[in-house]
Amino acid sequence: MERAGRLAARVGWRGRRVQGVRPAGWILAAALALLGAGCGRGGDQPETDTRLAEPAVSPASRDAPAPETELAAQIVSPGEGTLSVWLHLPERYKLNPLGPTTMTLEAGAAESLRFPGGAQRFALERPEFPVTVAVRLREGKARVTADLRIYYCEALDEAVCYVKRARLAVPLAVQAGGPGSEIRIAYAVAPQPSLDP
Numbered sequence: 676m677e678r679a680g681r682l683a684a685r686v687g688w689r690g691r692r693v694q695g696v697r698p699a700g701w702i703l704a705a706a707l708a709l710l711g712a713g714c715g716r717g718g719d720q721p722e723t724d725t726r727l728a729e730p731a732v733s734p735a736s737r738d739a740p741a742p743e744t745e746l747a748a749q750i751v752s753p754g755e756g757t758l759s760v761w762l763h764l765p766e767r768y769k770l771n772p773l774g775p776t777t778m779t780l781e782a783g784a785a786e787s788l789r790f791p792g793g794a795q796r797f798a799l800e801r802p803e804f805p806v807t808v809a810v811r812l813r814e815g816k817a818r819v820t821a822d823l824r825i826y827y828c829e830a831l832d833e834a835v836c837y838v839k840r841a842r843l844a845v846p847l848a849v850q851a852g853g854p855g856s857e858i859r860i861a862y863a864v865a866p867q868p869s870l871d872p
């Protein structure tokens with residue numbers, strides 16, 4: 676037992692030091708260290724950051740697109756325009772600054788709407804809402820979609836956080852004499868049900 680104690684002391688509480696331990700005694704020393712670690716106080720265990728936690732879902736559900744919600748059609752005039760995305764969170768909630776909130780805009784194959792550089796797709800990580808993107812509009816029909824993955828939490832208690840996914844679609848008619856050249860997409864996150872009895 677005295678020899679086992681010396682070997683355990685060489686290894687240390689967390690098994691970080693193994694120099695100088697002979698092969699014959701290494702297994703015993705490691706076992707003693709593991710037993711000691713297993714009996715440690717709960718405070719020695721790493722804390723879980725619940726601010727980034729997502730609901731437990733299967734990998735297939737996690738990767739599946741959110742159900743699409745079609746918003747009211749909009750009429751805009753051709754030329755240089757803007758697309759603005761507005762996010763409204765429930766009262767006393769805010770975006771989680773550590774959460775990977777993302778926004779992806781897609782214009783599809785129609786030539787009536789293009790993002791900077793003529794792209795059909797525009798993506799942002801950790802956007803600051805409202806987001807305004809320059810677009811080029813040509814006469815015709817178009818359909819723009821916005822995919823949102825929103826990480827938000829209680830403003831006063833960041834340990835209570837949620838993840839919300841949404842896919843919004845807006846049919847567009849680009850025509851001369853339209854009321855303006857701004858496309859607006861707004862999404863309001865529904866309040867979480869109260870846990871109070």
